Amino acid sequence: MKFTAHINVMPLKELLDPQGKAVNNSLHNLGLGQVQDVRIGKHIVLKLDAHNADEAKTMAETACKKLLANQVMEGFEFTITEG
Amino acid sequence: MKFTAHINVMPLKELLDPQGKAVNNSLHNLGLGQVQDVRIGKHIVLKLDAHNADEAKTMAETACKKLLANQVMEGFEFTITEG
Numbered sequence: 001m002k003f004t005a006h007i008n009v010m011p012l013k014e015l016l017d018p019q020g021k022a023v024n025n026s027l028h029n030l031g032l033g034q035v036q037d038v039r040i041g042k043h044i045v046l047k048l049d050a051h052n053a054d055e056a057k058t059m060a061e062t063a064c065k066k067l068l069a070n071q072v073m074e075g076f077e078f079t080i081t082e083g
Numbered sequence: 084m085k086f087t088a089h090i091n092v093m094p095l096k097e098l099l100d101p102q103g104k105a106v107n108n109s110l111h112n113l114g115l116g117q118v119q120d121v122r123i124g125k126h127i128v129l130k131l132d133a134h135n136a137d138e139a140k141t142m143a144e145t146a147c148k149k150l151l152a153n154q155v156m157e158g159f160e161f162t163i164t165e166g
Contacts, residue, residue: 002119008126009126010126010128020127023127023150023151026150027129027146027150030145030146030149030150032142032145032146034131034132034133034142035129035130035131035142035146036085036130036131036132037129037130038127038128038129038130039127039128040125040126040127040128041125041126041127041128042123042124042125042126043091043092043093043123043124043125043126044103044106044121044122044123044124045093045121045122045123045124046110046118046120046121047118047119047120047121048117048118048119049117049119050117059115059117059118062113062115063110063113063115063118066113067106067109067110067113068106
């Protein structure tokens, strides 16, 4: 069966996010002063072949831990959908 | 009221995603050969002050169009949540 993993890898809350800070300033300069805070991470879409959703979940978690997220600085979360 | 916009900016389907291709190869080398395709974009979380969800939605869309997404190469989607 085919599954899709939608993964978000974000800088940990405890850490500064200089890219987010820069975008926040730019949005203020563009007239969007109501923006309070910006954090920027990665969105990764994996297409997987797996026997069931649990197997797909395990594969997505392995991919995050081994390659996609640097767990010293980043956290990850994901959802699995069919197809 | 406070709202949060969860924005995904992804390379358009019609375009090659070399970063995704490289990650796909790396996942195969790590033993995750069941991964078929990888696409990598940005996940951006905006904290906003707005009077209602519609205003928050307009602000998020403006931010995407003016700064966050390069619409020649990227598409965006977002959801708004309260708080």
